[in-house]
Amino acid sequence: MRVSELLAPTLREVPAEAEVISHVLMFRAGLIRKAASGVYIYLPLGYRVMKKVMQIVREEMDKKGGQELMLPIIQPAELWMESGRWDVYGDELFRLKDRHGREFALGPTHEEIITDLVRGEVRSYKQLPLLLYQIQNKYRDERRPRFGLMRGREFIMKDLYSFDKDDASLDVSYRKMYEAYSRIFTRCGLKYRPVEADPGAIGGSGGTHEFMVMADSGEAAIVYCHNCNYAANVEKAEAVVTDAPSGEDMLALQEVSTPGVRTIANLAEFLNTGADRLIKALVYQTEVETVVALVRGDRELNEIKLQNVLGTQQLFMADERTVTDLTGAATGYAGPVNLKGARIIADKEVTLMRNAVTGANKTDAHLINVNPGRDFTPDEVVDIRLVRAGEPCPRCLGELVEARGIEVGQVFKLGTKYSKALGAKFLDENGREQLMVMGCYGIGVSRTVAAAIEQNHDNDGIIWPMPIAPYHVIVVPVSTKDEEQMKLALNLYDSLREAGIEVVIDDRNERPGVKFKDADLIGYPLRVVVGSKALEEGTVEIKYRRNGNVHTVKLEGAVQFIKKIVEDEIAEHTP
Numbered sequence: 001m002r003v004s005e006l007l008a009p010t011l012r013e014v015p016a017e018a019e020v021i022s023h024v025l026m027f028r029a030g031l032i033r034k035a036a037s038g039v040y041i042y043l044p045l046g047y048r049v050m051k052k053v054m055q056i057v058r059e060e061m062d063k064k065g066g067q068e069l070m071l072p073i074i075q076p077a078e079l080w081m082e083s084g085r086w087d088v089y090g091d092e093l094f095r096l097k098d099r100h101g102r103e104f105a106l107g108p109t110h111e112e113i114i115t116d117l118v119r120g121e122v123r124s125y126k127q128l129p130l131l132l133y134q135i136q137n138k139y140r141d142e143r144r145p146r147f148g149l150m151r152g153r154e155f156i157m158k159d160l161y162s163f164d165k166d167d168a169s170l171d172v173s174y175r176k177m178y179e180a181y182s183r184i185f186t187r188c189g190l191k192y193r194p195v196e197a198d199p200g201a202i203g204g205s206g207g208t209h210e211f212m213v214m215a216d217s218g219e220a221a222i223v224y225c226h227n228c229n230y231a232a233n234v235e236k237a238e239a240v241v242t243d244a245p246s247g248e249d250m251l252a253l254q255e256v257s258t259p260g261v262r263t264i265a266n267l268a269e270f271l272n273t274g275a276d277r278l279i280k281a282l283v284y285q286t287e288v289e290t291v292v293a294l295v296r297g298d299r300e301l302n303e304i305k306l307q308n309v310l311g312t313q314q315l316f317m318a319d320e321r322t323v324t325d326l327t328g329a330a331t332g333y334a335g336p337v338n339l340k341g342a343r344i345i346a347d348k349e350v351t352l353m354r355n356a357v358t359g360a361n362k363t364d365a366h367l368i369n370v371n372p373g374r375d376f377t378p379d380e381v382v383d384i385r386l387v388r389a390g391e392p393c394p395r396c397l398g399e400l401v402e403a404r405g406i407e408v409g410q411v412f413k414l415g416t417k418y419s420k421a422l423g424a425k426f427l428d429e430n431g432r433e434q435l436m437v438m439g440c441y442g443i444g445v446s447r448t449v450a451a452a453i454e455q456n457h458d459n460d461g462i463i464w465p466m467p468i469a470p471y472h473v474i475v476v477p478v479s480t481k482d483e484e485q486m487k488l489a490l491n492l493y494d495s496l497r498e499a500g501i502e503v504v505i506d507d508r509n510e511r512p513g514v515k516f517k518d519a520d521l522i523g524y525p526l527r528v529v530v531g532s533k534a535l536e537e538g539t540v541e542i543k544y545r546r547n548g549n550v551h552t553v554k555l556e557g558a559v560q561f562i563k564k565i566v567e568d569e570i571a572e573h574t575p
């Protein structure tokens with residue numbers, strides 16, 4: 001491809017609305033343009049990268065027995081009503097009506113329609129398992145689309161659905177997808193981690209892993225173990241209680257005056273004690289009840305864990321009025337002793353405490369020498385705290401480390417949620433009717449591309465991993481007006497193409513500095529400069545985008561030299 005003919009409009013300025021680096025760089029490098037809020041045009045270079053990711057995904061899905069099909073974007077509302085999601089999905093579902101007034105949705109996901117297909121076509125256990133997938137646009141009417149391709153309203157996803165005869169068979173399908181995903185992100189040249197995640201709102205029978213591309217700008221916080229391969233989303237990470245129950249003697253419960261002291265930090269200072277001696281009592285409301293959650297003063301509550309324990313749709317911090325109605329005191333003085341009218345959920349660590357401090361349910365007062373079991377009994381004792389770096393690993397007790405990541409894929413055991421709602425059944429070996437056991441497995445293709453940039457860039461632009469670079473090499477003749485130089489550059493360009501290397505030549509009549517800046521911005525892994533030395537000494541300069549290393553190479557050996565770098569780097573990422 002000649003750059004003079006390529007539609008890759010690079011920009012110097014940063015678009016005002018761009019909040020993340022991948023958005024800035026994709027815009028500036030001429031990979032995308034905005035069509036509407038959260039809706040993008042993929043320009044030729046951007047789409048080449050997408051297609052490379054899709055090809056890797058496709059190959060790995062096929063290798064595991066996945067069968068590619070194509071489901072419609074427009075889905076009849078009736079199916080969504082059958083699954084119960086027409087109402088639950090809310091405003092994020094794009095809804096439309098045809099000329100006859102029939103309602104439809106633009107698919108944000110395809111469980112309904114694929115389950116409908118399979119219930120109509122599959123009758124016997126002999127037809128299972130089935131792994132069906134597609135790579136297609138998805139639609140989600142985000143309230144506030146942000147971060148470019150990271151959270152758009154239209155995006156490209158691969159979604160695979162597995163149908164199995166039982167849980168054991170689902171485990172096999174799940175394992176296959178987990179392996180395929182690991183290969184996909186390795187082959188894309190990305191640093192990633194599969195992490196244990198919370199099943200959350202999708203609702204399923206159990207296991208789920210998220211695949212995270214590691215990047216400091218990532219939205220998701222994860223913890224992982226240095227010692228073993230445990231890794232989890234912080235929302236999901238299990239807390240380990242290593243402390244033995246305190247052997248202290250229980251002292252007499254006592255009320256102390258703590259005027260104006262409402263926060264844990266102030267209280268610890270006021271009483272000259274450690275935050276780990278305090279019991280934090282947090283008042284929450286759900287759609288059905290008021291709940292008081294107790295965690296040690298130096299810990300943070302994990303709201304997701306609490307919500308899972310409660311099994312509620314909603315969970316929010318109680319307002320001041322509710323707290324006052326419950327405790328009879330201003331906020332900041334709640335405690336579990338003699339508290340009526342709320343369910344008390346205590347974190348496991350709390351029950352190990354002796355002679356602790358907590359709110360007295362009285363403004364400007366706290367209780368000291370509070371002993372769980374003697375002074376109050378929680379309704380439930382569970383793990384509801386947030387796990388942080390430095391804590392022990394739940395598998396091996398090694399030290400946990402925190403990092404940030406971007407979720408690019410998820411594997412999920414759905415169980416019989418959709419087969420039950422839609423009646424997807426089959427006849428088993430004994431001729432008995434059974435529900436199919438399902439799994440769903442998504443990869444955000446456009447998101448993966450954005451995440452690749454979040455992980456691989458510098459001040460000058462994108463640094464593509466070789467396997468997903470739009471082209472491997474750019475040939476830059478220093479002076480396009482110098483006919484001899486141009487001829488050598490074009491010869492090299494032709495030879496590279498013949499050798500199967502993906503190459504562009506910057507034949508624009510621009511200053512070398514402009515061409516170099518564009519090459520760095522777009523992020524071609526290798527840049528070959530054909531300058532005066534090509535004529536004088538028969539050499540070219542090859543610069544490696546990732547580390548800036550420059551090699552001076554004889555023209556006649558240049559193709560072999562480049563081919564080796566390209567092939568080696570792709571091989572390095574092939575598991």
Ligand SMILES: [Zn+2]
Nearest residue numbers: 225228393396
């Ligand atoms: Zn470990």
